[in-house]
Amino acid sequence: DARVTQTPRHKVTEMGQEVTMRCQPILGHNTVFWYRQTMMQGLELLAYFRNRAPLDDSGMPKDRFSAEMPDATLATLKIQPSEPRDSAVYFCASASIYRQGVSNQPQHFGDGTRLSIL
Amino acid sequence: SQQGEEDPQALSIQEGENATMNCSYKTSINNLQWYRQNSGRGLVHLILIRSNEREKHSGRLRVTLDTSKKSSSLLITASRAADTASYFCATLRSGGYNKLIFGAGTRLAVHP
Numbered sequence: 098d099a100r101v102t103q104t105p106r107h108k109v110t111e112m113g114q115e116v117t118m119r120c121q122p123i124l125g126h127n128t129v130f131w132y133r134q135t136m137m138q139g140l141e142l143l144a145y146f147r148n149r150a151p152l153d154d155s156g157m158p159k160d161r162f163s164a165e166m167p168d169a170t171l172a173t174l175k176i177q178p179s180e181p182r183d184s185a186v187y188f189c190a191s192a193s194i195y196r197q198g199v200s201n202q203p204q205h206f207g208d209g210t211r212l213s214i215l
Numbered sequence: 216s217q218q219g220e221e222d223p224q225a226l227s228i229q230e231g232e233n234a235t236m237n238c239s240y241k242t243s244i245n246n247l248q249w250y251r252q253n254s255g256r257g258l259v260h261l262i263l264i265r266s267n268e269r270e271k272h273s274g275r276l277r278v279t280l281d282t283s284k285k286s287s288s289l290l291i292t293a294s295r296a297a298d299t300a301s302y303f304c305a306t307l308r309s310g311g312y313n314k315l316i317f318g319a320g321t322r323l324a325v326h327p
Contacts, residue, residue, distance in 0.1 A: 101257070140258075140303070140317040153314065188257055201246055201265065204315065206257030 099123045103189050103207035111215050115177040118210045120189030121170055127195070129172045130204060131157075131164055132188040140188075146172065147194065179214045186211050221304060221321045229326050234291040236321040238304030239284075245307045247280055247287050248315065252301045261289075261302075266309075294325045 102121040110116060122129050130145040144154035149166040157164065161180070166172045176183055190204040222237045238247070246265045250258040264271045264280045264287065271278045277290040291298055301322050305315040 139319045142314055142316075145314070190258075201263060203248065203260035203263060204258075206250075206259070208255070208257045 099205075101189055101191050101205050101207035103187075103210050105210060106208065107211045107213075109213045109215065110179060112180055113178045114214075115175065116179045116183075116212060116214075118174045118187050118189075118212070120172040120174075120191075120207060122172065122189070122191030123205055124170070126191035126193050126205070127169075128192045129166060130190040130192075131172070131174050132190065134186045134188060134209070135184075143174070143187075179212075181214045184212055184214050221302070221318045223321060224319070225322045225324070227324045227326065228294060230294060230296055232294055232325075234294050234298070234323055234325070236289045236302050236304075236323070238287045238289070238318055240287075240304075240306045240316075240318075241285065242306075243309040244282070245309050247278075248305045248307070249276075249278060249287075249289050250303045250305060250317075252303065252320070254300075258303065291323075294323075296325050296327045299323060299325045 104119045128147045131143040132140050133143055134140045141156055143157040144164040145152055146166050161176055163175045186209040188206050188209045190206045192202045192204045220239050228234055244266055246263055248263045249261045251261055252258045262273045262276055262278050264278050275292045280287045301320040303317050303320045305317045307315055
């Protein structure tokens with residue numbers, strides 16, 4: 098079965114350090130989403146890309162977070178500098194979406210990166 | 216901000232019983248989707264219902280949608296211990312640029 102792969106699965110680091118999370122979307126999927134899940138806020142959309150171009154990153158704190166897709170097989174989410182409040186599980190999801198504004202295609206999620214900032 | 220709100224927040228039942236979870240939302244939608252999340256794992260898509268559909272089935276799952284009440288329900292029949300998970304509804308808003316808005320989820324525990 099094709100699946101979304103996220104690395105690392107777990108990351109513990111001290112505040113102020115740079116954190117990079119990686120995602121390999123399902124081959125052939127043209128849309129990639131980044132979500133953050135916490136107990137307090139639930140699942141929040143941070144950013145999403147179609148055909149490697151950022152379409153919406155309004156959910157992402159701009160001063161410390163950045164998301165990129167260097168190529169069709171890799172999406173990255175970076176936090177610099179990291180803070181304790183960034184501790185959460187970060188999910189990547191991918192989908193095939195070819196029509197703006199309407200999609201009846203499901204999103205396929207990776208198993209997430211559990212991030213702890215001390 | 217969350218568009219959907221699931222009810223109940225937690226549900227505990229015995230194997231073989233039916234489980235019903237409800238979801239309410241606030242704005243016009245294009246479709247509504249249900250996802251399952253097992254502990255420590257990512258979300259898995261279960262079923263999608265479009266705004267012009269009222270009911271949909273998939274195996275032991277039955278989803279209804281009432282757009283006039285802005286609500287949906289997920290019924291799992293003949294539940295199994297393996298159904299233990301969190302269940303989330305997600306709405307794709309009309310003109311929403313493919314942004315899914317997730318609810319807070321229902322934690323379902325099915326006891327053998």
